[in-house]
Amino acid sequence: MRARSALFDLYGDHVARRGGWAPVGGLVRALEALDIAGPATRTAVSRMVREGWLTPSVHEGARGYAQTARATRQLADARRRIYDEAEPAWSGAWDVVVLEPPEGRAARERVAGGLRYLGYAPLAGSTWVGARRHPDLAARLEREDVDWRGFASRFDGDDHALATDLWDLPALARGYLQFDDELTTDHEPSAEAWIAKEGPAAAFARRARLVHRWRLFLFDDPGLPAQVLPQDWPRPAVAARFRDLATRLAPAADTYVDACLRS
Known part of the structure; x- marks a missing residue:
């Protein structure tokens, strides 16, 4: 795990719940459990x-x-x-966004990556589609100085077929199943005994790597409503197993972070 990614996870999973501020020394100490050296953290x-x-x-x-x-x-x-807080109910209408593409390949790739993270996929040319309007869409496009128009529209056809055309759902399902296979070895009933033996720093490192691995799905999973997903969609069951292990590791991980930020 790179230092920058680890910092995002540290702030999102711990620091944000502690007021959003942390001493630089505490950040350095916390990431040492992930074998990230101080200079890398400061950079x-x-x-x-x-x-x-x-x-x-x-x-x-x-x-x-x-x-x-x-x-x-x-x-x-x-x-x-x-952590799977409930998505709002789906209205049945797709959010359609039409962009004025920015100049420069780097800018276009940055905008495309941001839209994918927010749950959109390209329909044709500079037209993107998502299941619902993301609340950060306008701010993200404004930062990139991109002109755009958006509207909600119902698809005149099979919504499931449209979702399958726009997103590689089989590949995403395989990713969740692979994660589930990896999770099996970490999901033993003796997790609490392992924590007692290894201590808070090890629990923090184990949980940080687990959450980081799960966070990568945010870049690929658009958060589609159940109505357009395959009936055997694996995410709910895998997410439940992920949340269970993350919850069991959380108290010891919090103990470690608290000690780092206090000292």
Whole structure:
């Protein structure tokens, strides 16, 4: 796991629930459990400041970094998607977004990647489709200085067939099943005994890697409603197993993070 990704996970899974600010030394100590050296952590923090995710802040005389409003929104959305807070009911209408493509290949790829993360797929040319309007869509496109128009529309055809055309659902299902196979070896009933033996730092590292692996699905899974998914869709069962293990590891992981941020 790279330092920048580990920092996103640390803020999203722990720091955000503690006010969104952490001392730089605490960040360094926390990521040492993931075998990430201090210089790599400090470099990643600086990069996240330049990108607008973190801002330097002094709290009670301690130098640290607070998450920005942009980071707070995205981390909250990621947390909801990771821990399966209920999606709003689907109206049956798709959200259609028509862009004025930005100039430059790098900008176009950045916009496309952002749209995919928000759950959209290209329908044709500069037209993208998602199951529902993502609340961060307008802000994300504004940051990229992209002109766009959007509207809700019902598909004159089979919604399941449209979803299958726009997203590679078989590949996504295989990814969930592979994760489930990997999870099996970590889901032993003696997880609490393992925690008691290995300690809080090991529990934090194990949980961080587990959550990071699951978080990668956010870039591929558009969060489609059940009405358009295959009947044997594996995500709900795999998500339940993921949440169970993450919950069992959480108290010891929190103990480790608290100690790092206090010292």
